[in-house]
Amino acid sequence: MIVRLKRTSSRLALGVFAAACAVVAIACGGELFEVPIETPIKAKLDVSAFQRVLVAGFVAGGNDELDTNQETVRLLRSQLRSKSSLRVIDADPMTLIDVAKDQNKAAAESEASAARVSDREVADKTAGQPTALPEKIKDQKDLEPYDRLFANTAYWKRIGEEYQNPLIVTGSVLFAPRTSAGFVTRETEVYDGLGRRSVIPTRTYMERKGFVLRPKFVFIDGRTGATISSLSRSEEVLYNAQQTTPALSSYFELMDRIVPDFLGTLSSQKIKGTRILLK
């Protein structure tokens, strides 16, 4: 009898303690409220002086399956149309590789003729040397000689005049295949003796292939031809070597990651999210 009474009173005490804990938890723990928020992010570049934007074209290469210049121009124009206040100029994408080659040829000729007048021997050594452009763009190094084109203020000023002084977007884009082999961590399903499923990380050797996308956007003031700013990004995607993924879909997958940064340079954005308010 005494034992049962002791047990009952200890259970009661435990119950009271649990109830007290719950009350304290409610009183101290506070409430949570999930709220949607929109964080405004200012544009990195002040483009208030421009009403129009010309996505001129890009020095592009690295892949034969895709016209990277055309795809990039088309994608950026459509994004700017829907997500910025600038009016987008419709014009055929410029083939800047040809422009750069023409400029180089002209520069080499004028250099050579100037040198011919002063010293024929020197001309033989210098003509064409500093302006050599690669025949085919295969990697990042092949793009570097084209940087001179973006610094040619006279050329861009002329383009600006042609389109009534817009903001000019140009640059280079490398979209190249990439392969990689090595150990990767993957999640594997395992079942124990009782048939219970669990997922464990395992390291396996894998051969993967995919693409790398390295755009460099150059923003030029169409009134002066001078570069205002530039933005470089690099993204890559790798798939299982057995998987066949079309180059175009990989290109869009990678551009999806880069476009927000591009837009953030030209126009202010609102980033949606949710946060928790506490009481």
Place this chain on the structure above:
Amino acid sequence: MKYGVGLLLVAGAVFSASPVFADARQEAKSQVDFGVNVALRGLWREAIYRWEKAVEIDPTYAAAFNDLAVAYEHEGQLDKARKAYEKALEIEPNNAQIRQNYELFKEINDRASQKDK
């Protein structure tokens, strides 16, 4: 040393149980509650005013700093938001909700402060 820590804990417990602390927390809590109510109706400026008052009344109120940080974030005042989140985490380093908010904030803040190359 052991006694010193014990003494500090006791002093903390006594202070937090003291009527002055309780009054301050109560007053700050009513500001926080009001702030949450108006924020849920989209009146973020008013919410900021209330939460700023709350942290002024009780500078040890982590929830108030958290809410203030969220509101600053919503208003695009990212520097102020970062400071408020950091203060909230300084007070309650193990609060999962505050940490989650802060991690999400950091993603946006990093993107906004990314320098042009």
